[in-house]
Amino acid sequence: MSYSPSDIESKWQTKWSEQQAFEPLDDKSLEKKYILSMFPFPSGRLHMGHVRNYSIGDAMARYYRKQNYNVLHPIGWDAFGMPAENAAIKHGRHPKDWTYSNIAYMRKELKTLGLSFSETREFATCDELYTKWEQEFIIKMFEEKLLYRESTTVNWCEECHTVLANEQVEEGCCWRCDNEVELKEMPGYYLDIKKYADELLDDLKLLEGKWPSQVLAMQSNWIGKSQGLEFSFKLSDSSKEKLENKFEGFEVFTTRPDTIYGVTYTALAPEHPIVKALMKYELLDAEVIEKITAISNMTEVERAKAGKEGFDLGITVIHPLTNEEIPVWMANFVLASYGGGAVMSVPTHDERDFEFATQYNLPLKYVIEGGEEGEAYTGEGKLINSDELNGIKNSEAKVAVIKLFEEKNLGKGTTNYKLRNWGISRQRYWGAPIPFVHCESCGLVPEKVENLPIALPEDVEITGEGNPLENHPTWSTCACPKCGSDAKRETDTLDTFVQSSWYQFRYATDPKKWNECGIDKDDVNYWLGVDQYIGGIEHAILHLLYARFFTKALRDLGFIEDLKEPFENLLTQGMVLMDGAKMSKSKGNTVDPDALIEKYGADTARLFTLFAAPPQKELEWNDSAVEGAFRFIKKLYDRKSKVTSNEMPSIDQSSLNKEEKIARAKIYEALKKSVDVYEKTFAFNTLIASCMEALNALDKQQNEQVWTEGLYIITHLLEPIIPHVCAELSEELFKSKNLTSGKIEILEEVFVQDSITLGVAVNGKRRAEIEVDAGASKEEIIAMAKESIAKWLEGKNVVKEILVPKKMVNLVVK
RNA sequence: GCGGAUGUGGUGAAAUUGGUAUACACGCCAGACUUAGGAUCUGGUGCUUCACGGCGUGGAGGUUCGAGUCCUCUCAUCCGCACCA
Numbered sequence: 001m002s003y004s005p006s007d008i009e010s011k012w013q014t015k016w017s018e019q020q021a022f023e024p025l026d027d028k029s030l031e032k033k034y035i036l037s038m039f040p041f042p043s044g045r046l047h048m049g050h051v052r053n054y055s056i057g058d059a060m061a062r063y064y065r066k067q068n069y070n071v072l073h074p075i076g077w078d079a080f081g082m083p084a085e086n087a088a089i090k091h092g093r094h095p096k097d098w099t100y101s102n103i104a105y106m107r108k109e110l111k112t113l114g115l116s117f118s119e120t121r122e123f124a125t126c127d128e129l130y131t132k133w134e135q136e137f138i139i140k141m142f143e144e145k146l147l148y149r150e151s152t153t154v155n156w157c158e159e160c161h162t163v164l165a166n167e168q169v170e171e172g173c174c175w176r177c178d179n180e181v182e183l184k185e186m187p188g189y190y191l192d193i194k195k196y197a198d199e200l201l202d203d204l205k206l207l208e209g210k211w212p213s214q215v216l217a218m219q220s221n222w223i224g225k226s227q228g229l230e231f232s233f234k235l236s237d238s239s240k241e242k243l244e245n246k247f248e249g250f251e252v253f254t255t256r257p258d259t260i261y262g263v264t265y266t267a268l269a270p271e272h273p274i275v276k277a278l279m280k281y282e283l284l285d286a287e288v289i290e291k292i293t294a295i296s297n298m299t300e301v302e303r304a305k306a307g308k309e310g311f312d313l314g315i316t317v318i319h320p321l322t323n324e325e326i327p328v329w330m331a332n333f334v335l336a337s338y339g340g341g342a343v344m345s346v347p348t349h350d351e352r353d354f355e356f357a358t359q360y361n362l363p364l365k366y367v368i369e370g371g372e373e374g375e376a377y378t379g380e381g382k383l384i385n386s387d388e389l390n391g392i393k394n395s396e397a398k399v400a401v402i403k404l405f406e407e408k409n410l411g412k413g414t415t416n417y418k419l420r421n422w423g424i425s426r427q428r429y430w431g432a433p434i435p436f437v438h439c440e441s442c443g444l445v446p447e448k449v450e451n452l453p454i455a456l457p458e459d460v461e462i463t464g465e466g467n468p469l470e471n472h473p474t475w476s477t478c479a480c481p482k483c484g485s486d487a488k489r490e491t492d493t494l495d496t497f498v499q500s501s502w503y504q505f506r507y508a509t510d511p512k513k514w515n516e517c518g519i520d521k522d523d524v525n526y527w528l529g530v531d532q533y534i535g536g537i538e539h540a541i542l543h544l545l546y547a548r549f550f551t552k553a554l555r556d557l558g559f560i561e562d563l564k565e566p567f568e569n570l571l572t573q574g575m576v577l578m579d580g581a582k583m584s585k586s587k588g589n590t591v592d593p594d595a596l597i598e599k600y601g602a603d604t605a606r607l608f609t610l611f612a613a614p615p616q617k618e619l620e621w622n623d624s625a626v627e628g629a630f631r632f633i634k635k636l637y638d639r640k641s642k643v644t645s646n647e648m649p650s651i652d653q654s655s656l657n658k659e660e661k662i663a664r665a666k667i668y669e670a671l672k673k674s675v676d677v678y679e680k681t682f683a684f685n686t687l688i689a690s691c692m693e694a695l696n697a698l699d700k701q702q703n704e705q706v707w708t709e710g711l712y713i714i715t716h717l718l719e720p721i722i723p724h725v726c727a728e729l730s731e732e733l734f735k736s737k738n739l740t741s742g743k744i745e746i747l748e749e750v751f752v753q754d755s756i757t758l759g760v761a762v763n764g765k766r767r768a769e770i771e772v773d774a775g776a777s778k779e780e781i782i783a784m785a786k787e788s789i790a791k792w793l794e795g796k797n798v799v800k801e802i803l804v805p806k807k808m809v810n811l812v813v814k
Numbered sequence: 815g816c817g818g819a820u821g822u823g824g825u826g827a828a829a830u831u832g833g834u835a836u837a838c839a840c841g842c843c844a845g846a847c848u849u850a851g852g853a854u855c856u857g858g859u860g861c862u863u864c865a866c867g868g869c870g871u872g873g874a875g876g877u878u879c880g881a882g883u884c885c886u887c888u889c890a891u892c893c894g895c896a897c898c899a
Contacts, residue, residue, distance in 0.1 A: 171896095212818090212819090213818065213819080214817090214818045214819065214893080214894075215818095216818090217817055217818050217819095217894085217895095218817080218818075218893095218894055218895075220817085221816080221817060221818095221894080221895055221896095222894095222895075224895090224898065226898075226899090228899085252899085253898095253899070254899060255898090255899065256899075267899090300897085303897085304896085304897060308897080331897095332897090333897040333899095334897085334899080335897075335898060335899090337898090338898045338899080339898070339899065342899095343899045344899080345899085346899090350899070351815085351897090352897055352899075353899080355897095416898075416899095417898090418895095418898055537893080537894090540894075541894085541895095611826090611838085611839075612826060612827085612839085612840095613826065613827070614827085617820095617826095617827090618892095619826090620825085620826065622825080622826070622839095622840065622841095624840055624841075625825095625826070625839065625840050625841095627840090628839055628840060629839085632839085676830095683828090685826090685827070685828085685838085685839095686827095686828065686829095686837090686838085688838080688839090689827090689828070689837065689838035689839075690837090690838080691838095692837095692838055692839075693837075693838065696838090757834085758834080759833085759834030760834085761833090761834075761879090761880075763879075763880085764833095764878090764879065764880040764881095765880090766834050766835095769834075799879090800879055801879095802833090802879055802880080804833045804834095804880090807833050807834070808833055808834050808880090810833080810879055810880060811879090812879045812880090
């Protein structure tokens with residue numbers, strides 16, 4: 001019978017499901033592997049990126065399962081989020097209905113790919129049972145002061161009608177809809193991720209060599225730790241008076257204390273309290289006030305685009321070392337959210353300060369040797385014009401100045417981070433409600449744990465106008481959990497990234513306990529860290545940073561034990577491209593996985609995906625290469641007639657002819673390679689190539705035993721990649737023994753060939769090829785080599801003879 | 815600007831510790847079988863040259879008997895962050 005993928009694949013998918021073949025075992029004495037592909041958002045249909053992601057993960061899971069590991073390979077649904085609400089607005093469907101029916105459809109799609117997921121551990125993050133435990137964590141975080149509510153300037157996306165975290169703003173635009181983000185002052189809930197800044201940074205070291213260096217670098221940059229000096233400028237007496245003695249001065253942070261003597265002005269952010277006070281008391285021209293207000297309303301990106309702008313504030317401060325009087329400016333490039341919103345400006349040794357000073361004719365004072373007049377010198381050098389510090393290297397001066405300030409009690413060495421706290425409030429319906437209550441007398445009160453989950457009301461009108469929870473007639477009305485009086489329920493919902501920050505622990509928790517607890521410590525102790533995590537690079541900061549933070553926080557809150565990092569190893573898969581561009585509906589360059597499976601079968605889809613490029617690289621779609629993958633499977637299937645025994649034969653190597661020996665060697669080379677591929681490099685493309693070579697070599701000989709051994713090993717090796725056809729062949733030919741009896745031993749004897757082909761090079765340049773007996777001595781080989789390149793030796797002397805065993809001969813002549 | 819990567823045939827890509835560059839596949843060319851082929855099979859296929867040969871892993875040097883691989887410099891492309899003081 002010829003190869004019919006649809007029959008074979010549905011047969012095995014049914015069988016696996018009936019046998020619950022992919023459920024992890026309870027026995028914690030077994031060696032485990034936790035293989036996790038990032039869970040999908042239930043958008044409605046799978047795309048090729050999913051196929052790639054899950055094909056990679058499945059190959060690993062199946063490999064380890066075959067090596068008798070206890071394997072956890074779960075799947076679920078990252079199910080809250082905006083698109084569900086957008087669908088509701090557009091098509092009038094309830095988000096819940098839309099989400100769960102998408103899940104049902106995509107679950108079927110996943111099944112047709114033959115992925116070896118656990119079926120009992122599947123969940124959607126919008127399941128109320130999941131929300132329940134998440135709300136418990138949130139309350140605990142509030143109690144432990146890790147979560148707080150605050151009114152502050154936030155990133156607001158008008159299109160999505162919600163606040164965004166800093167991580168969700170890309171070049172000033174919303175990560176989801178690309179709408180320009182506005183600034184808005186409003187209350188919201190924050191997680192104190194900065195508390196973990198140092199640990200998040202330091203523990204990146206534990207991941208070196210296990211996570212892509214790019215991701216580590218991105219996280220490190222995002223945390224943005226910098227060390228320097230913090231000190232305050234005192235206002236001059238006249239300025240103090242001007243400000244009605246409301247301010248003594250202001251704090252600044254600098255990473256360049258070595259340039260302290262070069263300060264010629266200071267600059268404040270437009271949001272700085274002193275600037276606000278000056279405006280309030282109308283101590284600035286009306287025109288200036290207007291302009292500063294305009295800048296305040298601009299986003300950081302708009303300010304950057306606008307170029308530098310500033311105004312002399314008409315006040316002065318005293319230099320802490322020289323006691324000189326220094327002007328204070330407002331500058332649009334000073335960030336309110338970093339370093340106290342104020343800077344000391346050293347135009348001679350800082351590009352930005354230089355640009356600003358030139359623009360407004362502010363004085364320059366060089367304090368490091370080495371630069372040229374008329375530019376900012378940011379290099380190294382000795383100090384000048386710096387009193388007692390003159391002559392020392394600026395790198396040493398950094399430390400010296402901090403010490404000096406500390407001794408004189410003027411300031412202190414300190415650390416700053418770019419990382420900002422994680423704003424988790426979203427003004428949307430389709431999310432997990434934030435479980436707090438606003439009470440007139442008690443203030444902000446967490447819901448009682450026994451009342452969880454605080455579930456979403458289903459009878460809502462979703463129009464895109466305002467927050468449906470706020471508009472609901474009764475939902476937000478409640479009793480205060482503390483005093484019992486009338487109160488109002490919080491209508492903000494949690495950022496969806498909260499759900500994906502702990503799902504790895506939920507999977508690890510035995511589903512039999514899902515009603516009793518959110519996370520089971522023992523189960524997590526056994527299964528975590530995730531041995532291999534696989535997903536797209538687009539999550540390098542967002543999800544991966546949040547999940548790392550949550551792991552540390554949940555540990556400190558006692559929900560899990562002593563776990564530093566959730567994801568032990570990370571593989572970031574490349575994008576799937578077509579015509580050099582990312583596949584997307586709007587570009588119309590997509591391939592529908594369903595159609596692909598319909599035409600060629602899941603095995604072909606999986607084989608192509610893993611063969612066309614290594615998983616870390618981009619994958620360019622190629623229809624005819626898909627045909628090629630299909631042809632290979634067909635060929636493999638056709639060769640089943642060559643097998644004559646259902647046992648692994650024991651072959652007498654010495655009785656084989658040359659072609660038979662080559663075929664055997666190719667087979668065992670592939671077997672040898674497979675360990676590295678499956679456990680280390682994930683270069684599935686090279687393993688598949690080796691199997692193809694082995695099959696090509698088998699085709700060049702007729703020995704039934706070699707054929708039997710060959711197919712026994714090839715189907716064993718390829719089962720993680722093309723599981724259906726291999727399961728079918730294995731069952732029919734070998735009673736499935738090659739898939740169930742663990743490792744196959746590598747026989748070194750097969751690598752010994754009768755004769756070896758060696759390259760012959762003269763002065764490193766390849767000139768000829770010789771075939772030598774396997775047992776030939778060095779002398780014999782050199783003699784043959786010389787003969788083969790006789791014409792190159794005419795009139796020359798061989799000064800050196802190099803033999804690289806089994807590879808080549810190099811003769812150095814003069 | 816800072817950080818991270820990547821440059822190998824017509825294409826996707828291979829290449830243990832430095833050891834025959836281009837495995838495997840796609841495409842292309844030729845042939846076979848066919849009424850036909852966008853099916854299947856066989857063979858060929860880095861560039862250049864009539865040929866001997868020469869040249870070939872972005873470029874330039876270096877180390878070495880020998881470099882895609884190691885070192886120095888340089889160019890190009892991609893990705894991330896970006897006025898973080």
